[in-house]
Amino acid sequence: KFFIVLPDGIGHGKSSKPSDGLRAKFPRYGYRDMVDAQYRLLTDGLGVNHARLVMGTSMGGMHTWLWGETHPDFMDALMPLASLPTQISGRNRAWRRIIIDAIRNDPGWSGGEYKTQPPSLRTAAEMLWFMSSNPLLRQKEAPTLAKTDEVLDKFVADIVKADDANDVLYALEASRDYDPAPDLEKIRAPLLAINSADDLINPPELRILEREIKRVPHGRALVIPLSEKTRGHGSHTIAALWKDELVRLLTESAK
Structure with missing residues (x-):
């Protein structure tokens, strides 16, 4: 009688995204x-x-x-x-802007036509690690300076291996048209x-x-x-x- 639909949104997963080939020529979406x-x-x-x-x-x-x-x-x-x-505003907008600016201002990004992932993808991964959990959990898994570096480096390495800078850039910029407040x-x-x-x-x-x-x-x-x-x-x-x-x-x- 019922079934579940779990779609990959535009720019994510198996749906169409910049890294499929169009790179920075991929249409902007919100x-x-x-x-x-x-x-x-x-x-x-x-x-x-x-x-x-x-x-x-x-x-x-x-x-x-x-x-x-x-x-x-x-x-x-x-x-x-x-x-x-x-x-989206305040800190929620700021962490997105930090990643967006890091990618767009990265010489290695080359206007989206890079051959290898630009260094700014690491910045994006580091910011995601910082924002995505709570302080208690992070302190528990990274109780010392050395352990923090180890955990962070592994997280970043996994992200860089799996993600794409253009995909990340487009995904974050897509939130620019989000504002349901006027019509709640x-x-x-x-x-x-x-x-x-x-x-x-x-x-x-x-x-x-x-x-x-x-x-x-x-x-x-x-x-x-x-x-x-x-x-x-x-x-x-x-x-x-x-x-x-x-x-x-x-x-x-x-x-």
Whole structure:
């Protein structure tokens, strides 16, 4: 009766991306383009005209907010994780800009026509390591100077081996058109937004989620407390932290 669709967004995974061959000639895309492509995949490609649930994590969480606004009658429920329903700003914008500027100002980037990955991809990886977990976890896995260097070097090496500078650049620049705030009242389906208290990218201290969720007609928000199980921004991948809330959302939104 039900099936799960897990699409690779434009610029990611097996979907079309700069590293497939076009490099810097690849068309610029934004989050709204990505949501539109997902909608067309479901409706035109798979013949799906209604979803039981739309959910996503991090960038996918931001897409979920946009889904609820642009196609308010398409789904029975929405569950964005590790995201905020406002334009990217402050520290969240700054870490992206640091990576974007590092790549664009890198002579080795060569306007996107490099033969080998430019050194700035290492900067991108280092920034991702810095932002993607919580301080307690990082201190536990890197308790000394030498261990920190070892852990960081391995993380960076893995990223450089698997990723591409143009792909990273395009993916980060794609967030420039993200701003669901003006249309939050258009969301009709029950929505449960879940963040974690130790998320450096979406810190609860800003109280943005608490403020904006009041504008969503059937919206509810939950912040998972810091614990040994949370992983900062990466807490969204630990299903044990939020699965009970998902069951509750599906039960309450059943038709």
